[in-house]
Amino acid sequence: MKVEFTKMHGLGNDFMVINQVTQNIQLNSDQIRRLADRHTGVGFDQLLMVSPPTSPDVDFKYRIFNADGSEVEQCGNGARCFARFVKEKGLTHKEVIPVETNTGKIELKLVGHDLVTVNMGAPILEPQDIPLQAESRQALYKFNVDSDIVELACVSMGNPHGVLQVSNVDTAAVEKLGPKLEAHPRFPNKANIGFCEIVDRRNIRLRVYERGVGETQACGTGACAAAVASIAANLVDNQVNVSLPGGTLQIEWQGENQPVLMTGPATTVYDGIVYL
């Protein structure tokens, strides 16, 4: 099977993007894992499959798959790359693009040369909807890891996140705690785990151990979740810069039931063809 694709990234979080509007391509999880392999495949953190919408109030649908082949609900950096992809490929001429994902509608706005602002919708904070096993909603939840207790703020941006506050992201135990918290029994669907350092009221530093991938250069929904957790705890202002290893995102959240706005770049690397 011949597959035409575009390689893109958002702050180093990299994507293989496949146009299903013009190509009849279906991939199973084994094929996705093979394509994700950085030695023998194309190599990516997530695969984005762009297809026609199933509802009249959006222009496209896109589906997101992690490098391990699992399908996920939402992807912040992927949303920005998706917007740039449909524009560059001439699939739309709009500057504001409504799109359907597996967790509903989001809206993307192209800003200037390479920036995209994504209205990610309101964060989900009720534990049963994250989903998280907990009796009631709390600011911080205690997780047993080996013989330690770790406290996480938990947020869904469509996909589940746990956010751990650390004093220094450079020395945070991302590789040790990340996999244990990602697959912790309190997260029935697993979760992405953010290690978040508050620099000052306008600046956060963040590393994210992503579900189904491992640590990435940047995670858009992770940046939104860290900003929401930090704003809710009144540690930062409503607009905050989130610096990840791959670069910085601007996040705005005005509080409970309000949408999270994420602004950042989306970069096209190359177009390619792979045979499966």
Ligand SMILES: N[C@@H](CCC[C@H](N)C(=O)O)C(=O)O
């Ligand atoms: N890199 C993404 C998140 C991709 C999905 C995530 N790994 C999950 O399993 O939920 C982003 O930029 O948000």
